[in-house]
Amino acid sequence: MQATQQVGAAGHHEDDSHGHGPTGLMRWITTTNHKDIGSMYLMFSFVMFLVGGAMSLIIRAELMSPGLQYVSPEFYNQMLTLHALIMVFGAIMPAFVGFANWMIPLMIGAPDMAFARMNNWSFWLLPPAAILLSASIFVPGGAAGTGWTLYPPLSIQMGMGMDMAIFAIHILGMSSIMGSINIVTTILNMRAPGMTLMKMPMFCWTWLVTGFLLIATMPILAGAVTMLLTDRHFGTSFFNAAGGGDPVLFQHIFWFFGHPEVYIIALPAFGVVSHVIPAFSRKRLFGYTSMVYAIAAIGLISFFVWAHHMYVTGIPLTGQLYFMYATMLIAVPTGVKVFNWVTTMWRGSLTFETPMLFALGFLVLFTIGGLTGVVLAMTAVDIQMQDTYYVVAHFHYVMVAGALFSAFAGLYYWLPKWTGHMYNEGLGKLHFWLSMIFFNVAFFPQHFLGLAGMPRRIPDYAQQFADFNMVSSIGAFGFGFSQLLVIVVVFQALRGGAKAAARPWEGARGLEWTVPSPAPHHTFEDPPAFDPAESEA
């Protein structure tokens, strides 16, 4: 009953909101609507995903067989650097900000984000940064060829492409900080009456913690790259031993940002999965409270483990031991999350629509990535794996199969709410199975390559690595081209298809399902009454 009233109210507001404001392109440039901005974030991130993906295919083409075939070593280094920067800052992070924009106001019953105009600015900072980053390929000397970690002194040697990357990172950082201040403020202040923090949807919890991680770490990254900039052009010696600096100092600062960054990407992914698994299990999340504590614990511990990326830099034994123990500790709250998802499915009433398939794919593959993470945490063993393909395999299991699969789960889950149409289930399932199979063909053999000693970031390799590299490249091409199905699925759903009900998924909970599909341009202008039955808690 409550829900029906809400629908009526939302529908009413929709009527008088049209006809205002600019139309066409200007509508998108000037919009302050969280749904419009969310859609723009998602589209931007998908375009960047294709750009970064094309770069990874250049890498995999070169690595298909030993010898140099298609690109020079310099260009290869530029591709691997831009692939990572674009995927991390251009694809995955904006994708989850897009989900946050679309879904957080709908989930908490708010009319929009807290700072609607700043929201517009946060988004429109992204395209100039993306252009700076991508265009750096074409300047003299090419893009930065240092890897996304930008370690000096190598990054001091680079041409102006490096400076463009530094400014792009500054701009992306500003966008992220503004976006996260907005999200944190919205979550803390604009929840529907009755929705206490401990009844809030899990996706909001993951974003609340992520928001704080971003606000804390992005300025650190900005500081690190600014020091690079002044070392490059203004005669400072932060990272130059000859001037009293230390190249390894950069690594400490970078990873103090870089490790929380991993969870900035992973936590919202956990949030999405924590909605999808209960919905298709038709059962409440098993341990809401312990999930919240686990998220908070992961967020906190992520600040104290950074030097596990630096085991071979010569940090002292006591440092290695401390960072090993602290890193192992993260496995505990992460385990709690996995066990919770597993127990949520236990004795549920399971169905396997595309969102659930992607969530299950996430669960299996993210767990593999987490377990190889435990192996890597062990310093003595990590000495063998550091800077080999084992690490490449590990973080792609966490980043691609973790974050990306979760993003697809969210896309299929909420697409009916956004477009008002059901997507093509057959194509969705095809997309999942192709992704699942080719992802493993591409990345599982990389564990073997790493164990056998193949270093990462090399354009050419010894012949004993040839076979698995060929397999991996075949998988990468399969995976890459399978992603084009998303375009077809989304366009079909935008243009038509079966009408989606307000709550298209039988087991879905949350205020977002109380508004009609597609969600009207303006929703919850009056705060809804929050029914605890809509909560996972």
Place this chain on the structure above:
Amino acid sequence: MARNSHKNCSAMHWRRGYAGLLMAGLLGALSGAANAAWEINLQEPASALARRVYDLHTLLLWVIVVIFIGVFAVVAYSLVFHRKSKGHKAADFHENTKVEVAWTIVPLLILIAIAIPSTSALVQMRDTSQPDLTIKATGHQWKWNYEYLTGDAAGLKYMSVLATPRDQIENKAPKGEHYLLEVDRPLVVPVGKKVRMLLTASDVIHSWSVPAFAVKTDAVPGFLRDTWFRAEKEGTYRGQCSELCGKDHGFMPVVVEVVSAEKFAAWAADQKKTMAAASEDPAKVWKLDELVAHGEKVYTANCAACHQPTGQGLPPVFPALDGSKIVKGPKKDHLDRVMNGKPGTAMAAFAAQLSDTDVAAVVAYERNAWNNKLGEVIQPAEVKALRGK
């Protein structure tokens, strides 16, 4: 109807073509297997420490495989038996303190159990005290310099550079057995002795790594790091630079030859003799053609990777030397650039890497090669005079 079947037919053709392509790829991959194993584990350990690391990894692998199977057996059971399509109704239970405490404590205990062997292996790994032999390795873009500080070969110092010919890398010649893992002069060490490696670099961060010894430590410019190994068996062990260090990062192998103590002593004596014989007379006055001939060798070993054998460089990062302002300008500026490098670029200070004769020869070569025909001679004495400044 007919049209339809025609369509199907071409689709089938296409599919068959595609399958053929896949098969060809597969066969290609399999034929590759004839000369290379599908290696799926760590390399065969060649030291007690490496064996310890190998065993530790095996233990960890079993632990994670068992955990994975345990967790996903539960998931698999749910996926099969708790489906809606089988009419399973969702139970309504959540939050169980006992279960939640258990799945926090049990992983913690497992972690503590695996932390113990990891800690003791790590403590052993970091103990570089009381070495039998100390060698300093300096990473340069893109080669290693080895300097024996103690032992039979004390004082010996040489560069170790990739020996794989360019033709093999560019696929113009068949690849050799140790493609990209071979050097002109390997590091030679005696078997059974504790070798302590001191590591540093001259330009960017490199990483010295030999998987068979479970050794990997970064070489950081301006700092000294150390690590150690004790090889158990004679033989040749191969590794690679393991920190991205610029364009030829993939072409900077580490090769260690482990020989008996007698062979090592003989090798050291022989090397010292050669070194003495080759030791140059800095007062020697060179003629242009012999200087240029020697300079070409120095150029090929040290300069050609960036400035290219043609002197055309890879502009704008690696400038051309053919017709360059500095090369065609005053001798003094040219010597200064070669000896002191250009800070903030990949141009290293070669004064530390090359002898007076080598510097004189390579500068003379550059000033007389390609279209630079300046006809100038530079004597080692001139370089020596500049060094003091």
